[in-house]
Amino acid sequence: MTGAPPLLEIRGLRHAYGDGAVALDGVDLRLEAGEKVGLVGPNGAGKSTLLLCLVGVLGPAGAVRVEGLPAAPPHLDRVRRRVGLVFQDPDDQLFMPTAFDDVAFGPLNQGLDGDATRARVAEALAAVGLAGFEDRASHHLSGGEKRRLAVATVLAMRPPLLALDEPSSGLDARERARLARLLVGLDAALLLASHDLPLVRATCERCVVLDGGRVVADGPTEEVLGDRDLRLRHGLEAELPRRAPRPASTEEQP
Amino acid sequence: MHHAYLDALSRRRGPLSALDPRAKIALTLAAVLGVAAVSRPSALLPHLALAALAALLARLPPRWLAGRLALVLPFAAVVGLVLPFTTPGAALVTADWGAFRLVLTREGLERAGVLTARALLAATFALALVASTPFPRLLAGMRRLGVPALLVVVLAFLYRYLYVLVDEAMRVRRAAAVRGYGRRARLAGAGGMLGTLVLRSYERAERVYLAMKARGFDGVVRTLDPLRFRGRDAAALFAGLALVLAAVLSAHALAGGRP
Ligand SMILES: Nc1ncnc2c1ncn2[C@@H]1O[C@H](COP(=O)(O)OP(=O)(O)OP(=O)(O)O)[C@@H](O)[C@H]1O
Numbered sequence: 001m002t003g004a005p006p007l008l009e010i011r012g013l014r015h016a017y018g019d020g021a022v023a024l025d026g027v028d029l030r031l032e033a034g035e036k037v038g039l040v041g042p043n044g045a046g047k048s049t050l051l052l053c054l055v056g057v058l059g060p061a062g063a064v065r066v067e068g069l070p071a072a073p074p075h076l077d078r079v080r081r082r083v084g085l086v087f088q089d090p091d092d093q094l095f096m097p098t099a100f101d102d103v104a105f106g107p108l109n110q111g112l113d114g115d116a117t118r119a120r121v122a123e124a125l126a127a128v129g130l131a132g133f134e135d136r137a138s139h140h141l142s143g144g145e146k147r148r149l150a151v152a153t154v155l156a157m158r159p160p161l162l163a164l165d166e167p168s169s170g171l172d173a174r175e176r177a178r179l180a181r182l183l184v185g186l187d188a189a190l191l192l193a194s195h196d197l198p199l200v201r202a203t204c205e206r207c208v209v210l211d212g213g214r215v216v217a218d219g220p221t222e223e224v225l226g227d228r229d230l231r232l233r234h235g236l237e238a239e240l241p242r243r244a245p246r247p248a249s250t251e252e253q254p
Numbered sequence: 255m256h257h258a259y260l261d262a263l264s265r266r267r268g269p270l271s272a273l274d275p276r277a278k279i280a281l282t283l284a285a286v287l288g289v290a291a292v293s294r295p296s297a298l299l300p301h302l303a304l305a306a307l308a309a310l311l312a313r314l315p316p317r318w319l320a321g322r323l324a325l326v327l328p329f330a331a332v333v334g335l336v337l338p339f340t341t342p343g344a345a346l347v348t349a350d351w352g353a354f355r356l357v358l359t360r361e362g363l364e365r366a367g368v369l370t371a372r373a374l375l376a377a378t379f380a381l382a383l384v385a386s387t388p389f390p391r392l393l394a395g396m397r398r399l400g401v402p403a404l405l406v407v408v409l410a411f412l413y414r415y416l417y418v419l420v421d422e423a424m425r426v427r428r429a430a431a432v433r434g435y436g437r438r439a440r441l442a443g444a445g446g447m448l449g450t451l452v453l454r455s456y457e458r459a460e461r462v463y464l465a466m467k468a469r470g471f472d473g474v475v476r477t478l479d480p481l482r483f484r485g486r487d488a489a490a491l492f493a494g495l496a497l498v499l500a501a502v503l504s505a506h507a508l509a510g511g512r513p
């Protein structure tokens with residue numbers, strides 16, 4: 001062990017929303033640089049809430065540390081530049097008039113000059129398969145295109161930790177595969193909240209299961225997701241009904 | 255849901271679409287100022303020709319143009335209804351109810367007509383600008399021409415989130431309708447729906463602000479300028495200004511030396 005603090009350290013994180021609903025009930029989690037971790041769990045488990053705590057929007061001060069810095073004032077700005085958070089709803093993420101302006105927003109704020117920014121934008125758009133979309137207005141994009149553009153806006157900033165909330169929802173099979181390849185090839189650490197277990201299996205070596213605001217499993221992905229009992233217990237798998245055979249028609253089948 | 259309402263036309267190619275927005279904004283301003291100086295009906299003609307040329311170059315579909323101009327008319331009408339009776343001059347019709355006299359004057363009618371025409375012509379120039387320039391480029395042009403940054407940013411957000419807001423309103427209304435929300439409960443429920451919409455917008459604004467902070471927002475919205483002012487733009491600007499000047503001068507001559 002070196003003395004350097006871990007990339008992400010969460011200790012005893014609790015959060016209750018205003019109406020009293022306890023969304024996170026004592027979460028502990030550590031991520032090292034470059035580590036790729038899947039965050040799975042049933043609806044309402046607290047995954048989105050946890051991601052929002054990473055950038056200090058929610059949650060008590062001091063429970064979350066990024067590279068040793070607490071995600072609370074006066075370190076918030078520095079923490080937020082290290083965590084590339086992609087929201088569950090792309091309309092929250094895309095706020096500029098054109099795709100180019102949106103992707104360029106982060107790099108320009110990091111102080112990059114025009115040429116370096118243009119290069120970053122081109123690279124990020126190509127990485128999500130949106131090369132040539134520079135001049136498009138985000139409200140004229142399809143749902144899946146918006147989601148990919150949202151990912152590009154944080155990719156362009158090259159943060160050491162990427163926190164993605166359901167990035168594959170609404171993507172077609174080809175784009176989902178492209179996203180998986182992109183995530184696998186990434187040098188940055190990844191916290192991937194998703195219901196898409198195959199995507200988690202393909203991209204994350206470690207998997208954390210959240211349920212009722214607590215971590216109920218944490219280990220190598222194959223081990224955790226390979227446990228059928230655990231999958232059934234925490235809503236990761238459930239039997240679908242079988243379609244009843246068609247009622248016999250009046251005509252005789254040959 | 256997609257609304258191509260605001261910028262449906264501006265993405266088409268036309269003679270004006272490649273022109274630098276700064277040149278177009280300057281020309282529009284010059285043309286509108288030229289029209290504003292008109293006060294006699296005979297001086298309208300050259301400006302009418304100029305507006306027709308602008309509409310043609312911007313490829314404004316006639317029906318679309320007529321629809322937009324019809325929106326301007328009510329505003330002009332308010333003034334147009336009052337002026338004929340309040341301007342002193344040669345009486346055309348006089349209505350007399352003892353203490354209350356209404357006099358319709360020739361000068362009054364003329365002024366009302368000129369005022370309405372001026373409004374319609376100015377609107378045509380503005381529409382030609384908007385219909386030939388994608389909104390983001392218009393914003394970039396305004397920024398470079400020294401329009402206050404805050405105003406440009408507010409317009410940019412308006413452009414971006416107007417669609418989301420309209421979508422959200424439609425969603426709330428549709429969700430209610432689908433669940434058999436009848437006409438009787440309409441008034442009582444409208445307040446609640448409006449509340450939902452306000453709350454959603456408020457929470458969205460918080461999340462958007464957060465997304466901006468997460469990407470390093472420090473109070474200044476930075477963009478890279480996509481604009482290049484080329485020789486072609488300068489040539490078009492000068493040609494356009496010459497046309498506006500010609501219109502103003504010939505209008506002056508037509509009106510017999512009076513403005
Ligand atoms: N803004 C809010 N106000 C009040 N309660 C909330 C709010 N957002 C979430 N909750 C509640 O907090 C709990 C955790 O929600 P969260 O969004 O973190 O779940 P999630 O794991 O992301 O679920 P999903 O898989 O459906 O996205 C839920 O019980 C939810 O109802």
Ligand SMILES: [Mg+2]
Nearest residue numbers: 047048088165
């Ligand atoms: Mg969620």
